[in-house]
Amino acid sequence: MAEARLAWLFPGQGAQETGMGRDLFEGSPAARCVFETADRVLDFALSRLCFDGPEDALQRTDHAQPALFTMSLACLEAAREQGALPPEPPAFCAGHSLGEYTTVVAAGALDLEDGLRLVAERGRLMRLAAEEQPGAMAALLGLDEAAARAVCAETGADVCNLNAPGQVVIGGTEEAVTGAMALALERGAQRGVRLRVSGAFHTSRMTPAAEGMARAVAAAPIRDPEVPIVANTTAEPLITAEALRKELVEQIVQPVLWQRTVEQLRAQGVTGVVEFGPGRVLTGLVRRIDRSIGVRNVFDLTTARSATPAPAPP
Numbered sequence: 001m002a003e004a005r006l007a008w009l010f011p012g013q014g015a016q017e018t019g020m021g022r023d024l025f026e027g028s029p030a031a032r033c034v035f036e037t038a039d040r041v042l043d044f045a046l047s048r049l050c051f052d053g054p055e056d057a058l059q060r061t062d063h064a065q066p067a068l069f070t071m072s073l074a075c076l077e078a079a080r081e082q083g084a085l086p087p088e089p090p091a092f093c094a095g096h097s098l099g100e101y102t103t104v105v106a107a108g109a110l111d112l113e114d115g116l117r118l119v120a121e122r123g124r125l126m127r128l129a130a131e132e133q134p135g136a137m138a139a140l141l142g143l144d145e146a147a148a149r150a151v152c153a154e155t156g157a158d159v160c161n162l163n164a165p166g167q168v169v170i171g172g173t174e175e176a177v178t179g180a181m182a183l184a185l186e187r188g189a190q191r192g193v194r195l196r197v198s199g200a201f202h203t204s205r206m207t208p209a210a211e212g213m214a215r216a217v218a219a220a221p222i223r224d225p226e227v228p229i230v231a232n233t234t235a236e237p238l239i240t241a242e243a244l245r246k247e248l249v250e251q252i253v254q255p256v257l258w259q260r261t262v263e264q265l266r267a268q269g270v271t272g273v274v275e276f277g278p279g280r281v282l283t284g285l286v287r288r289i290d291r292s293i294g295v296r297n298v299f300d301l302t303t304a305r306s307a308t309p310a311p312a313p314p
Contacts (some may be wrong), residue, residue: 003144004020005091005108005268005269005270005272006090006091006270006271006272006273006274006309007084007090007091007092007093007094007101007230007265007270007272007274008076008090008092008093008103008171008188008227008273009039009093009094009095009096009273009274009275009276009286010072010093010094010096010099010100010102010103010106010275010276010277010282011068011072011095011096011098011099011277011278011279011281012068012095012096012097012098012100012113012210012256012284013068013096013097013098013281015127015133016052017055017058018050018051018052018053018054018055018058018060018065018279019050019276020050020051020071021035021047021050021051021052021070021074022050022051023239023247023300023302024071024074024075024078024300024301024304025047025074026290027078027301028074028077028078028081028082028301028304029081030074030077030078030080031074031075031077031078031081031301031304033077034070034073034074034077034112035047035070035074035115035290036052037112038066038070038116040248041113041116041117041120042066042116042120044124046063046066046067046070049067050070050071052069058268060127060198061123061126061127061130061198061199062120062123062124062126062127063237064121064122064123065098065119065120065122065126066116066119066120066123066185068098068099068102068277068278069098069101069102069115069116069119069251070116071277071278072099072102072276072277073102073105073106073112073276074083075298075299075300075304076106076164076276077301078236078298078301078304079123079274079276079298079304079305081304082304082305083287084161084298084304084305084306084308085180085274086254087194088226089226090227090271091227091228091269092227092228092229092230092237092265092269092270093106093107093225093227093228093229093230094229094230094261094265095163095229095232096232096256096258096281097161097201097202097251097256098119098122099282100229100247100248100251100310101115101118101119101122101248102230102231102276102277103229103266104106104222104225104229104244104248105259106227106276107225107226107228107229108223108226108227109222109223109224109225109229109241109244110220110221110222110223111221111228114220114221117216117220117225118213118216118217118220118248121186121213121216122193122209122213122216122252123211125208125212125213126199126201126206126209126252127198127199128202128208128209129199129205129206129208129209129279130198130199130205131198131199132201132208133199133200133205134173134174134199135171135172135173135174135177135199135200135205136171136172136173136174136177136178136194136195136197136200137160137170137171137177137194137195137197137200137201138167138169138170138171138180138181138192138193138194138195139163139167139168139169139170139192139193139195140167140168140169140170140180140181140184140189140192140275141166141189141190141191141192141193142166142188142189142191143166143168143184143189143190144165144166144168145159145162145168147184147187147188147189148168148170148184150187151170151180151183151184152170152172152180153186153277154183155172155176155178155179155180155183156172156173156176156179157170157171157172157176157179157309158170158171158172158200158202158203158204158255159255160200160201160202160203160255160256161202161255161256161258162255162256162257162258162259162260162290163256163258163259163285164258164285165228165259165288166190167285167288168193169224169230169243171200171201171202171203171205172200172203172205173200173205177200177284180192180301195293198280200253201252202251202253202254202255202256203253204253204254206253207253209253210253213248213249213252214249217245217248217249218245220245220247220281222241222243222244223241223284224238224239224240225230225241225244229244229247230264230265231243231247231251231261232247232251232254232255232256232257232258232261233247233250233254233255233256233257234247234257235257235260235261235263235264236264237264237268252290258282258285259285259289262285262286262289262290262293263290264291265293266290266292266293270293271292271294271309272293272294272295272296272308272309273286273293273294273295273296273309274295274296274297274298274309275295275296275297275300276299277298277299278299279297279299280297280299281298293309294309295309296308297306
């Protein structure tokens with residue numbers, strides 16, 4: 001039997017609820033160190049915000065991004081501490097949106113402290129951009145990519161995420177998104193679902209944030225990754241610091257090609273994935289895209305004790 005090839009996945013969204021990560025902090029010294037480092041570097045008690053809320057503050061973009069980044073890496077470190085991961089590194093890493101920044105640390109291209117600073121700046125700049133240019137996002141269900149792109153072209157909306165077959169996220173002005181949802185239903189979409197977000201992420205409305213991140217990324221001590229990272233914007237593996245710097249800026253205004261990312265992983269021989277972080281968003285998408293890939297989620301202390309992907313269903 002061929003040796004299994006694994007990929008580590010890091011979400012860009014998840015069930016960010018009060019109490020998130022408390023069991024990891026209390027039961028895993030390695031995870032506690034991640035939270036304590038975040039508290040120190042960010043100069044506010046992120047751990048207390050994760051554990052005690054208030055939830056509306058936790059879900060604010062400039063708080064949610066470092067919180068999810070910290071939680072995902074705490075899950076990874078807890079799994080390492082438990083001896084639940086294979087001794088060899090994964091074949092690839094991939095992250096969705098914010099999760100791509102998490103991969104840069106997980107793949108050894110950036111230290112935790114510098115990663116926290118970058119993510120905090122990303123959250124700050126994206127919140128400012130959303131306040132300056134308000135926008136909306138929606139998921140179109142049951143419409144293929146070509147049809148979704150045609151709808152966007154006719155209404156002024158943008159494609160934000162190509163997540164899975166029949167799941168395309170769009171964004172833009174309130175007017176553009178409302179028009180696109182109505183037209184999509186006329187063109188055969190099953191439904192359109194508004195997303196609870198503060199701006200039109202991964203669209204041109206985030207250009208001011210991308211410009212600010214270009215300066216922050218240029219100053220960050222990014223190294224060549226120890227593990228190839230499959231890029232959001234191209235679904236191609238990145239293996240140099242130069243390529244990572246370019247990607248970390250462009251992904252803010254370009255769509256996340258998640259379906260193609262998963263297809264790339266499978267084409268590269270990946271047979272199992274482990275998602276680190278709250279929720280099961282990415283492994284759910286993996287199952288929709290390619291059911292031959294085994295999946296596992298690490299989202300708390302209990303799941304950190306077993307990080308081997310379950311066999312794919314027959």
